[in-house]
Amino acid sequence: MLVIRPIQESDFDALMLCAEESGHGFTSLPVDEEMLKGRISHSVESFKKAVTAPGTEGYLMVAEDTETGEIAGTTGIEAAIGLDNPFYSYHISKVVHHSRRLNVHNIVEVLTFGNDYTGATEVCTLFLRPEFRGGLNGKLLSKCRFLMLAEFPERFSDVIFAEMRGVSDENGNSPFWAWLKEHFFSIDFTLADYLTGIGQKGFIADLMPKLPIYVNLLSEEARAVIGQVHEKTRPALKMLEKEGFTCRGHVDIFDAGPTVECLRQNISSVRRSFTATAEITDHSSAQDYLISNTDFAGFRATAAKIGVDQERNRALISKEVANALHLVDGDSVRLVSL
Numbered sequence: 001m002l003v004i005r006p007i008q009e010s011d012f013d014a015l016m017l018c019a020e021e022s023g024h025g026f027t028s029l030p031v032d033e034e035m036l037k038g039r040i041s042h043s044v045e046s047f048k049k050a051v052t053a054p055g056t057e058g059y060l061m062v063a064e065d066t067e068t069g070e071i072a073g074t075t076g077i078e079a080a081i082g083l084d085n086p087f088y089s090y091h092i093s094k095v096v097h098h099s100r101r102l103n104v105h106n107i108v109e110v111l112t113f114g115n116d117y118t119g120a121t122e123v124c125t126l127f128l129r130p131e132f133r134g135g136l137n138g139k140l141l142s143k144c145r146f147l148m149l150a151e152f153p154e155r156f157s158d159v160i161f162a163e164m165r166g167v168s169d170e171n172g173n174s175p176f177w178a179w180l181k182e183h184f185f186s187i188d189f190t191l192a193d194y195l196t197g198i199g200q201k202g203f204i205a206d207l208m209p210k211l212p213i214y215v216n217l218l219s220e221e222a223r224a225v226i227g228q229v230h231e232k233t234r235p236a237l238k239m240l241e242k243e244g245f246t247c248r249g250h251v252d253i254f255d256a257g258p259t260v261e262c263l264r265q266n267i268s269s270v271r272r273s274f275t276a277t278a279e280i281t282d283h284s285s286a287q288d289y290l291i292s293n294t295d296f297a298g299f300r301a302t303a304a305k306i307g308v309d310q311e312r313n314r315a316l317i318s319k320e321v322a323n324a325l326h327l328v329d330g331d332s333v334r335l336v337s338l
């Protein structure tokens, strides 16, 4: 059984393995010891912090196999981005060039550089090691964050978004970046992505084109990938779309991958989740649920078959699930059907 829990300092080697396996373009997990250690300690501090409004907290969690102790993947939430480091994106908008006299009506798209998501909550760092993919594991990693958003709303913004990895090849070359590089930068996408991942984003402000860019002036290859996701990221996008996330015209400034967003209260799993009292008992329910405890610092979530007694507002859970979530009879749990 996989259980989600906050990352600990002792998970460093496993986090490094996830960083290595996640490959190019996975900005939030660069293969960089100092940065990964920094992310772990920042998360440990964030989980301990008493919070009444979202700030610079970053919550990083891992999925642990309860039988082997192996770490299967990562999942994260940044409470409010852009407060200490600027967060950039391009917004795609339309401009009409019209001449009645010549009977010409051209609709062109323009990319505008900005910081529109400043203060919003980002769900991020979703990675499941290949041997653990399929079944309910990916859904557990992605959706456990929505149980957290529902249970602890004061820690998060009203707007939740995710930056989806854009198109790049197996060597890390991005067609969008190739165009930007040719005209504005002289460094490779992998280096730009790495510098961003380790928080050294100053070069963006220095070198990025600040004036709007007409999309029809970009190379055909660059235009073709605007708003497209990396093939390995399609399942992640599908899960967010099913929750109600949509792209409202923002794309990543390096690989042009889409940014998707949803109001917290409109996320399907936030809306559908409910709390109940845990009752540890044998049951015969065949319904899969995502279930978490309601302890923030000791947050734990898993996917399991749960019996729900609506009249008594009880969640009937097996001993194994109770142990995985550190629950005793009578504890409060939050759950949502899968």
Ligand SMILES: CC(C)(COP(=O)(O)OP(=O)(O)OC[C@H]1O[C@@H](n2cnc3c(N)ncnc32)[C@H](O)[C@@H]1OP(=O)(O)O)[C@@H](O)C(=O)NCCC(=O)NCCSC(=O)CCC(=O)O
Pocket (backbone or CB within 6 Å): 022, 076, 123, 124, 125, 126, 127, 128, 129, 132, 133, 134, 135, 136, 137, 138, 139, 141, 142, 162, 163, 164, 165, 231, 232, 233, 234, 235, 236, 238, 239, 240, 242
């Ligand atoms: C994203 C995960 C964790 C998902 O795990 P799994 O692959 O086991 O998921 P799954 O349950 O098999 O699939 C989830 C849903 O996607 C559908 N699906 C599967 N393959 C698909 C494809 N090629 N195109 C479209 N949909 C697809 C499945 O049918 C299922 O839909 P149904 O629900 O209908 O059954 C994994 O694939 C992964 O680690 N990918 C590589 C890393 C990555 O690119 N991560 C995202 C980076 S971007 C990021 O981190 C921000 C986003 C975020 O944090 O959420």
